[in-house]
Amino acid sequence: MGSVATAPHNTAGHAHHAEHHHEESFVSKYVFSHDHKMISKQFLITAIIMACVAVMMSVFFRLQLAWPGEGFAITNFFLGDKWAPNGVLDPNMYLGLITIHGTIMVFFVLTGGLSGTFSNLLIPLQVGARDMASGFLNMLSYWFFFVSSVLMLASLYVEGGPASAGWTVYPPLSALPQSIPGSGTGMTLWLVSMALFIASALLGGLNYVVTVLNLRTKGMKMTRMPLTIWAFFVTAVLGILSFPVLLSAALLLLLDRSLGTSFYLSEIHVAGEALDHTGGSPILFQHLFWFLGHPEVYIVLLPALGITSEVIATNSRKPIFGYRAMIGSILAIGFLSFIVWGHHMFITGMNPFLGSVFVFTTLLIAIPSAVKVFNYITTLWRGNLVLSPAMLFSIGLVATFIAGGLTGIILADSALDINVHDTYFVVAHFHIVMGMSAIFGMFAGIYHWFPKMYGKMMNTRLGFAHFWLTFVSAFGVFFPMHFIGLAGAPRRYYSYSEFPMFDGVVDLNVLVTVFAVIGALAQVLFLYNFFYSIFRGPKAVQNPWRGNTLEWTTPVAHMHGNWPGPIPTVHRWPYDYSKPGKAEDFVLQTEPLAEDEHEEHG
């Protein structure tokens, strides 16, 4: 199988290939599959399970924040008497929950889930390849991801609890079990899990890059690629360049923890004892962490932006406005994301001049981001908008990208950052611009390509209900947090009852929690719709959204190699929607240019 899959231009081998189709065992088809479409579904389902865990965690700590010290049967039911005696969340477990919530959401859902699912599904289908460059590495990528997910969940059950130094795991807190119980076995498992995750991301990323560069079908020039592929491609490059840095940061931390080295530790006196470590610097870890951490924001965001570019164009029945500017802005964001990491560290005592440099580079990113927003809005202008669930989520993404992007300008300004750094203002900002935008992009992708993944349709009306409930709760949860932050309330506090100065805004915490619970419950609609439709949804047609791109030329039923006949040749860019002089309002990329037709490049 794999030999066929890895020789995508080998159209002759295809009859041979079809013969084998029925001999496939359950294990090779559903478990250790080399097929990119199956791997993409494996990533998606794993990410959905991880997301459920992370959302549940957020409900537990939101309940504590709204009604501090009150017991909740549900908290006790899930966390037990050790971590939630009488249903009251333990302060150490509170920190554990916020840490694992962040880790799962950023890495397992929005990196593994988003890139893993859609890069895998769409790269071969949209560039016209039979499969990924290496089906085997692709399979390994998933299984590393799977083991890493299992380890992360397992870390919840160890003595001392899971890692609880925040998802950024800053040492010395994460290095010294004496300073917080979660920095014992839980932290070790966190690091091992992340190391495996990074291996998975690298294997996947290399595959995506090689596939995009080498396996494009005839006629698929770089400037004819859909914006999804551009986004996945740049995302993969960012991952390849930045994840190894996180791996080295994690390895040095492991050495500090277990072998007594002093990369991050110096002059520490903890739990009544002076440690031997001298000469290291905790700030070094922050530099390494954020050298990944900031590109990571765009590793999460770019695929979502790519997906919505495609969904908005298709459903507006209009070309994406400014195709080349969109590519340019993806490249600019990708490049700039490597030289802005210091804006997470303005108040670490970093040289103020260095701070100024990071202010400058960070605010530069606002330019390509603004271009993207204006281009999206112009694409909607005078379109004929099919308001499908995918389209609604894409519009939602533009809204969250605006709201979160603008507050980013405040945080990027080092002077203004002083007073909002590490407050709820930051929590509001990144949940809206990164969390919500990326998750909306992911939902848009799921609703849009569900027919391609499962050959079935999801229920549209449940999709509408899911969108509006999620969209309203997203703002209900994260918008008030700006105000909590502007009142000076720090993040990662177990309770605000110890500070009379926050009494004025504690009622907002109740509002936020109510919306958080509604938002979480709204996801039940999605889960029901998703799993029900996989098995009992109505059958999909080949091109339900009347799209131009190559994936809609493949048959509905999945097959190895994607196209039964030869791979289609591409003759035009992917955004010829409502082109004057055409009978239909879409023109497949495979349709040759007419005699007098001018090819558009945006």
Place this chain on the structure above:
Amino acid sequence: MTKLLIILVLVLALLAIAQLARVYELTSRLRGKREEDISPADTRMNANLMYIFLVVYFAFFAWLAWAYKDKMLPVAASEHGVALDELLNFNWLILIIVFIITNVALFWFAGKYAFKEGRKAYYYAHNNKLELVWTVVPALFLAVIIIFGLRVWNDITTPASAEALKVELYAKQFDWTARYPGADGALGATDFRLINDGNPLGIVTRESVAMRLGELKAEIDAMDSTMHHGILPDVKVNELEARIAKLERTSARIVNLRTMMEQDIAEKGEASPYTHGADDVVIKEFHLPLRMEADIMVRSRDVIHSAYLPHMRAQMNAVPGMTTRIKMTPTISTDSMRTVTKNEAFDFILLCNKICGASHYNMQMPLVVESPADYKAWYAEAMKKPFQPSALPLAPAPAVSDSTVVAADTTAAMKVDTTATASLKN
């Protein structure tokens, strides 16, 4: 109970919606309608919801801004804080304008251009002039934002003047300690190996070095005699030996420190930082005089903390192994702020703003800003109780990383703290 009921109602509501959708799905299947064909009624509903959302969104924003206006931080109480607030307001002005324009366009277009049968979308792929405009205009606005921002940043981060009042804020899990210089006007050198409960900041003086060495020796001797006067299992012996080796290493380093100290004092005399510690005031109170520049040094004993003074618009991380600085000039006293906020209990607060462990959420110390005369009186009183190293027994290190043990240990630590403060006051 009411909460449970609320949750129950929500679950039922969701189930009802799911059932409705199911009924709809079945009927539309009967009518031969496909999922991807969105009915005109649904399109109209979604388009209208776009308009409604836009209005509700702005109304929510306006309500939050209006209802919580007085619950945000009160007027800045430091010199740079005023400039910083002005900068923030200037930024808000630009951002809110952009926010309104882009959102109106987004939701208005999303509603207005919702699908109509027979209408053809306008084929509009690019417009270089337009794209140039919305690249250059944001760039200009950002340039202004950067220039104003960096101007304020540079003012805030230039070093404090030599005459500034020197204070140290010392963080540890989970409290703050302040240190003021004694009559010599300078803070003494510190070393983390000298820290014990009688010398919580590890201030280096001849006395504290000698005392710490004696303490270590006593501990080593005690362990030595346990090892030699009793039959212990091998595990225990190994443990004791490792512990003795560790304490001996610490002792050796302190002996080195002593040599360095003696050399430095011999070379520099009164100018040596090792001579400044003996009269330092170590105190769990934080006072600053009004309108006087303060040069605050921030240090940490164990993990990263962050010294955050929201009313002063000041924040700086406390990083173990490093000294960071905050420069600020308070402009409003605690008393005037009580009048301004009409709150008799108002206090400026120093809080920890970097995750540091279980009690992170309650690591605070009030800051008292008072007239120079009041400050002088308070300082004179505090100077009567300068730092005195004392050989308090070390708190035992927790062996097991278990939450209950740590919880017990924090309470123990808190008790020891009170005794330490008491000993400072004696």
